[in-house]
Amino acid sequence: MNPQTKRNTLLALTLLIGFVLACSSTGGDETDKANSLVAEANTAIEAGNKAAIEAGKKNDKIFGEINDDSFAEDKERLKAAAKEAVDGFTQGAEKFREAAKKFEEASKLKVNDKFKEYLQLKSQEFNKNAEQMEAARAMPQAVLDSDDADALRQKIKDNKARYDKLEKEAKELSDKAEKVRAENKDKFQGNSANK
Secondary structure (H helix, E strand, C coil): CHHHHHHHHHHHHHHHHHHHHHHHHHHCCCCHHHHHHHHHHHHHHHHHHHHHHHHHHHHHHHHCCCCCCEEEEEHHHHHHHHHHHHHHHHHHHHHHHHHHHHHHHCCCCCHHHHHHHHHHHHHHHHHHHHHHHHHHHHHHHHHHHCHHHHHHHHHHHHHHHHHHHHHHHHHHHHHHHHHHHHCCCHHCCCCCCCC
């Protein structure tokens, strides 16, 4: 084979290898799609937080106004607020589950391994947050379901440990996710994974 043909063949082969590598490194990377899902998750988180805050305010009002001596009357008077709090915590849980699903879906895409790990942790965190909202929902629901102040106190006591445990677990997952992100800032450039 003539040296010029050898060089041209070698050049063509090199260009072909470069093209294949470029396609596999960019065409196979789904970071943009993952970022879009993260943005959707962040929107769901904002809605979930808003619902949880409003429900929390109603819940605080209920427990600030309900008394042992006038339990039956207070329960009747606060029934609408209790139902609104239950609905708000339910909505918060639904939004957090939606966010968790978006993070999970993003984690299954072809993205950097550290970004994938972060997304998996965020999915777990928001599933825990959803469970925590369900535990919070049990508090105003206990007002609706209790026949007297003693029964209410027992239900709240039983639920508080569950709520606190879920809060701690969600915080641990959040801390792990933030650690992954902080230790790999260079791999998160351009990622909208900031929640």
